[in-house]
Amino acid sequence: MYKIGELAKVCEVSRRTIDYYTRMGLLECTRSANNYRYYDTNALENLKLIEHCQQNHMTLAEIKQRLSLKKSDNIDYRVVEEQVNHIQNEMDYLNGEINDILQVVNTLNEEDKKKVLNKVSPQAVALLQSLVMLSV
Structure with missing residues (x-):
């Protein structure tokens, strides 16, 4: 599990970026009793995917759609x-x-x-x- 600062350092993005992606629903975290946010390896993989998609000029809406496909059991062919x-x-x-x-x-x-x-x-x-x- 990574704290927001640790995840930011590993992925070379700002804490603010991770916070923004979390608020947008692109990344998921769990909260500790003292309200710290913790991100798992799934969040790390998703953050790398987000950065890759952005480099390929995908919008955040398109990225969100791709992430939801990744974790969905019921995939809409459209x-x-x-x-x-x-x-x-x-x-x-x-x-x-x-x-x-x-x-x-x-x-x-x-x-x-x-x-x-x-x-x-x-x-x-x-x-x-x-x-x-x-x-x-």
């Missing part, structure tokens, strides 16, 4: 379908971004291409190389 559609839209957007970048990369000389590709993750490099081969 909610799952909505999340799949959201992810598909994000993938379509990113695919467009990759295509735009590929056009620029294809105009670079070999040395500059290597410099660019060295700054990209191995998975992204493989994807870019595959797309370059497909576009030829």
Whole structure:
């Protein structure tokens, strides 16, 4: 069990952020007799998921929906379908971004291409190389 300050330190967020997420219903805690809030490992995992989702531009409402799906025994297919559609839209957007970048990369000389590709993750490099081969 983590006190709010301990959880904040482990996840590198502010206590205020954890308090806000708790009030929003994104995180759950238990209260001690002296009114301290304690968070379990489930809250730690959920906080990491919240941060990950926010990095992927999800709203707090969407994140709350995803968290409720995670703990629900009775899953509504429409909610799952909505999340799949959201992810598909994000993938379509990113695919467009990759295509735009590929056009620029294809105009670079070999040395500059290597410099660019060295700054990209191995998975992204493989994807870019595959797309370059497909576009030829």
